[in-house]
Amino acid sequence: MKWLDKLTVNSSRRLAQNSSRRSFITRFGTALVGGAAIPLLPVARASASSSGGGMYPGVAAQESGVKGDPGDPSQCDYWRYCAIDGFLCSCCGGTQNSCPPGTEMSPITWIGTCLNPEDGKSYIISYNDCCGTSSCGRCLCNRNERDTPIYRAQTNNDTNWCLGASSTVYTCSTAIVLGVATDSAS
């Protein structure tokens, strides 16, 4: 029965090596949790605690490099991401306001209004998608502050906003400051 034992061992090894499913679950759990304190997945919380406090295992901390712009752009709870839905370009070769190499930024976007905890001001954020290569797959983040249903599209993050690019294939999302919101959305 050595052949059977051998097969079982190999299968187990394959199962152990094939951790993509688990990784995905972890990412999705984190994505839905976002910045909110909803106890969605124990897996997500366990991963977060084991990776030094970060939400995404194996993603190193970043700074935006902009004065008065607090937080980590590689984390879902970064203030600009209050209405983002997708993979963070900061984790994909881009930054919070630039696209990864080889992609194209969609000129048409949805808009969010996010509070900067540093200066207490609300900013208009443009969530331009980067497009043209397959999904980045890293740092999936879904936050929905002031997100409206699809029938009010300009503030809806379920729409594939790569519709303005030459390829509508979605890669990742940025969060670009357009300016201070004049009518502060509380």
Next chain:
Amino acid sequence: MARVDSLRSFFAWPLMLAACSLQAEIQPEPLPVYETLPKQLPDSVLFAHDANFEALVAGRVVAIDLAKQSRRYLGAMDAAQFASFIQSTRKPELYVAETHYSRTTRGERTDVISIYDAESLKQDGEIILPGNKRGQVVSHRYTFRLVDNDRFLLVFNFTPAASVSVIDMDSREIVEEVQMPGCGLIYPTGKRGFSSFCSNGAMYSAQLDANGKLSEQQKLPPLFSVDEDPLFDKPVFHKGVAYFPSYKSLVQVVDLSAAKPKDLGSWSLLSEQELKDNWRPGGWQIATMDDAGHLYVLMHKDGKDGTHKSGGPEVWVYDVNTQKRLQKIVLKNWGVSIEVTRGKDPLLAVTNGDMQIDVYQANNGQWKTMVGGAAAMPLSLHALRK
């Protein structure tokens, strides 16, 4: 030792030969053999739309029979790039609206309705959608609907100019495009038409003639405040009446059985205490309706701005006629999307936070089983249309 071994072999061989002669041999098997889906799909069938966010060009729709003890995964169809899905009741056909590029992620774009045979799941026809305008949103049933006893197929377009293409599924030809600036999605209305919500909370409504051409349209005054308490864009229907849960736990009722939508008012899902505890609907497919007129809503506590897609730990069930709650189902696992199957004794399917599908007995909330690994991200669940 050698002698003992040979003695053992001496006695063992006849026994083994006798055993072999008693056991029937496995006969050679024919090939190739292909499975098909049953001609009459049972009430317990569910089509799970896998958005596959990690590789959107490789989305799928998986047919699952939730009531079977084994071999529950019946088969799958491809559904590329923010696709939409619907099953026809007029013909044994399944439709997928999808987008392809000539070089997978780049090159020439082709929007197409892929037509699948409902038994073989073979693609046996297609309708090209010109203009590169098919609306691409996270899998959503109200981007793609059939009306007029399923003769006309309606496709939501968004560029961001919004319109609806009308396709005659008998001739497989596009017969109309209805413009509806500032509005979105398709809610079947009247004999042969649809309604949409617009960005100010008003409803736009259109009727088609026997050839699928626009025959009448109207825009009604706003029904609700999108700023104060938006209605979810995923209503559920019972006897032509649409039930739209709101972010803050009201149910807006709109009669869409006639050409002109009729506001039937709203009612609350909550008791006073539940209101204080901020119980709210949340998730992706947040509500479903069974054939008896029972409304199921996925709920979470401590809701606030931004929690409307977070999912929930409980499903609350209401009789839409009495507006009374029948039961609270405490889920085994956190839920993200829900759907009940058809018939008198429905099953409740819940896509959980691990993206597996939990199955509950709908009438008592008892967890029955879990369908694992069927899809990477089954956010949209479609019960059988009859």
